[in-house]
Amino acid sequence: xxxxxxxxxxxxxxxxxDAFHVLQGVDLTVDRQEVVVLMGxxxxxxxxxxxxxxxxxxxxxxxxxxxxxxxSHDLGNIEAIRREVGxxxxxxxxxxxxxxxxxxxxxxxxxxxxPRAKAEEVAMQLLEQVDILEQAHKYPGQLSGGxxxxxxxxxxxxxxxxxxxxxxxxxxxxxxxxxxxxxxxxSLAESGMTMxxxxxxxxxxxxxxxxxxxxxQGTVVEEATPEQFFQNPQEDRTKLFLSQIL
Amino acid sequence: MSLLLPKSPTPFSASSIxxxxxxxxxxxxxxxxxxxxxLWMIYLGGRGLFLWMFSQAQWTVxxxxxxxxxxxxxxxxxxxRVWCIVLLLCAVASLTVGVIQRSRILLISVxxxxxxxxxxxxxxxxxxxxxxxxxxxxxxxxxxxxxxPWLKTHLPQRxxxxxxxCIWFLTVFVVLWLLTGGLGLSTIGTNVWQGxxxxxxxxxxxxxxxxxxxxxxxxxxxxxxxxxxxxxxxxIEVIRGLPLIGVLFVAGVMLPLxxxxxxxxxxxxRAVCGxxxxxxxxxxxxxRGGLQSIPQGQIEAAKALGLNPVxxxxxxxxxxxxxxxxxxxxxxxxxxxxxxxxxxxxGLVELTGISRSILSQxxxxxxxxxxxxxxxxxxxxxxxxxxxxxxxxxxxxxxx
Numbered sequence: 001x002x003x004x005x006x007x008x009x010x011x012x013x014x015x016x017x018d019a020f021h022v023l024q025g026v027d028l029t030v031d032r033q034e035v036v037v038l039m040g041x042x043x044x045x046x047x048x049x050x051x052x053x054x055x056x057x058x059x060x061x062x063x064x065x066x067x068x069x070x071x072s073h074d075l076g077n078i079e080a081i082r083r084e085v086g087x088x089x090x091x092x093x094x095x096x097x098x099x100x101x102x103x104x105x106x107x108x109x110x111x112x113x114x115p116r117a118k119a120e121e122v123a124m125q126l127l128e129q130v131d132i133l134e135q136a137h138k139y140p141g142q143l144s145g146g147x148x149x150x151x152x153x154x155x156x157x158x159x160x161x162x163x164x165x166x167x168x169x170x171x172x173x174x175x176x177x178x179x180x181x182x183x184x185x186x187s188l189a190e191s192g193m194t195m196x197x198x199x200x201x202x203x204x205x206x207x208x209x210x211x212x213x214x215x216x217q218g219t220v221v222e223e224a225t226p227e228q229f230f231q232n233p234q235e236d237r238t239k240l241f242l243s244q245i246l
Numbered sequence: 247m248s249l250l251l252p253k254s255p256t257p258f259s260a261s262s263i264x265x266x267x268x269x270x271x272x273x274x275x276x277x278x279x280x281x282x283x284x285l286w287m288i289y290l291g292g293r294g295l296f297l298w299m300f301s302q303a304q305w306t307v308x309x310x311x312x313x314x315x316x317x318x319x320x321x322x323x324x325x326x327r328v329w330c331i332v333l334l335l336c337a338v339a340s341l342t343v344g345v346i347q348r349s350r351i352l353l354i355s356v357x358x359x360x361x362x363x364x365x366x367x368x369x370x371x372x373x374x375x376x377x378x379x380x381x382x383x384x385x386x387x388x389x390x391x392x393x394x395p396w397l398k399t400h401l402p403q404r405x406x407x408x409x410x411x412c413i414w415f416l417t418v419f420v421v422l423w424l425l426t427g428g429l430g431l432s433t434i435g436t437n438v439w440q441g442x443x444x445x446x447x448x449x450x451x452x453x454x455x456x457x458x459x460x461x462x463x464x465x466x467x468x469x470x471x472x473x474x475x476x477x478x479x480x481x482i483e484v485i486r487g488l489p490l491i492g493v494l495f496v497a498g499v500m501l502p503l504x505x506x507x508x509x510x511x512x513x514x515x516r517a518v519c520g521x522x523x524x525x526x527x528x529x530x531x532x533x534r535g536g537l538q539s540i541p542q543g544q545i546e547a548a549k550a551l552g553l554n555p556v557x558x559x560x561x562x563x564x565x566x567x568x569x570x571x572x573x574x575x576x577x578x579x580x581x582x583x584x585x586x587x588x589x590x591x592x593g594l595v596e597l598t599g600i601s602r603s604i605l606s607q608x609x610x611x612x613x614x615x616x617x618x619x620x621x622x623x624x625x626x627x628x629x630x631x632x633x634x635x636x637x638x639x640x641x642x643x644x645x646x
């Protein structure tokens with residue numbers, strides 16, 4: 001793969017929950033080092049779509065290619081893609097029976113087969129990066145929501161992924177903890193990580209995103225740069241959405 | 247309730263006792279009534295038991311048969327092998343406990359138990375050799391309890407984490423070797439495994455075997471593959487619909503009739519099979535409860551990290567699921583331990599069986615009270631130890 005080819009290419013992705021047509025032909029192309037923000041009202045399919053990108057949800061029609069590998073039903077292929085795609089969830093989903101350090105080193109040790117010493121060294125660097133080095137030996141239940149989410153980011157980064165997916169990473173946080181998570185995400189974007197972010201954080205979208213997509217009823221309604229999106233939206237649906245959240 | 251009370255030392259005086267009584271036993275007129283009625287009943291029951299224990303009961307039946315209760319008709323000249331097993335288990339168990347935690351209470355209680363043992367042995371007609379064994383058991387346990395913390399600080403942790411299971415694994419084989427013989431020891435048939443020895447043996451083996459089978463059945467019941475799921479459900483529901491005694495009859499009496507005559511399964515082995523298969527079905531349902539308590543997000547997070555299904559299960563789901571059902575699982579094991587008493591009905595001479603045969607001796611006819619009180623105490627002791635262990639395990643593994 002050359003550095004110029006897009007790292008994510010999703011074409012005409014359709015998904016049905018029984019009769020309910022959740023994704024009605026979503027297209028998305030993401031370049032390397034690009035930060036794309038998905039916005040939209042709840043139920044618009046943005047979370048479902050981001051979860052198809054690492055096969056936590058399957059899709060019935062269309063094609064998704066991640067870093068040159070097509071997502072198929074082959075489990076080995078899915079696991080290979082998941083190794084390259086980190087994900088951060090709304091509810092953190094840290095493993096409560098493991099310490100912070102064990103949470104972070106679990107996948108590098110068992111999936112990447114790193115020696116424990118190397119995994120722990122990388123983990124400590126990441127914890128320093130997300131600014132919670134001193135919590136390494138605590139359990140997730142002893143941390144605040146913001147700290148937990150930063151551990152979750154470190155856990156995903158420990159696999160040294162090429163892409164990071166964020167599924168509403170700040171929606172379950174108390175307002176005063178949102179900022180500490182956004183700071184980490186911002187510095188991650190500045191370091192050149194390819195990111196797809198589902199969020200309602202207007203400030204983050206405006207300042208960090210390279211491109212913003214508005215989704216509604218399972219389709220992409222508008223796709224634009226942040227300036228265009230916020231100052232000069234083309235679609236009526238976008239104007240309505242912005243009038244409700246700003 | 248006492249757990250909820252603050253731990254500050256209460257001044258111990260007459261007035262505080264009176265207030266305690268007032269608050270807890272005589273707070274209202276109906277509580278007074280209940281207290282007095284309960285005290286009266288305790289008095290009636292206690293007096294009867296007390297009078298019987300010290301005037302009518304003839305405890306010689308226990309003294310004369312102590313060896314039968316514990317090891318049955320195990321060859322007398324080979325009894326040192328049983329002592330060796332107990333000594334070995336004391337050593338390994340105390341080492342494990344010592345490594346896991348240091349506790350002065352444990353040291354004191356082991357010391358006290360040894361002293362009590364040394365006091366009781368002569369009462370049961372024990373002499374020099376028995377005293378030496380008991381002393382050795384106490385001594386080794388105390389030594390290992392002290393050694394554990396030292397090892398923990400002076401050896402690398404990984405050596406301990408890998409070493410302890412290895413030691414236990416080896417212990418199992420040494421115990422089996424000592425029990426069955428061979429390799430230089432005279433062979434001992436399973437028909438002379440009797441008494442408490444047989445009870446503990448069948449219980450431990452059934453517990454050890456039914457646990458993995460139960461976990462597999464629970465996973466099978468949640469499997470996306472319809473054949474495996476149906477078979478698991480079928481097995482669990484069939485076994486749960488049968489009484490244990492029925493399963494044991496099938497295993498003990500009917501299996502030899504059904505199987506071709508060349509295949510001869512040992513009676514103890516058949517009994518263990520019956521207990522294991524029965525217990526596994528109940529265990530599966532307990533484990534399934536634990537599996538269902540794991541939020542979907544945990545599985546998704548593990549998958550998103552690239553873990554394959556086996557690792558998701560082994561590293562994320564099962565550790566949490568099993569932890570949450572420790573009380574239920576240990577409850578199941580305690581039940582299994584007590585259920586071994588049913589083996590006496592299919593002709594195995596375990597603790598209950600040996601008691602029945604002792605009671606049928608002309609000398610001891612009518613001594614039911616003494617004998618059943620004694621073996622009841624033994625059953626209770628083992629079950630209580632298990633529940634104590636489970637509580638400790640729960641605390642050790644509790645999610646902070």
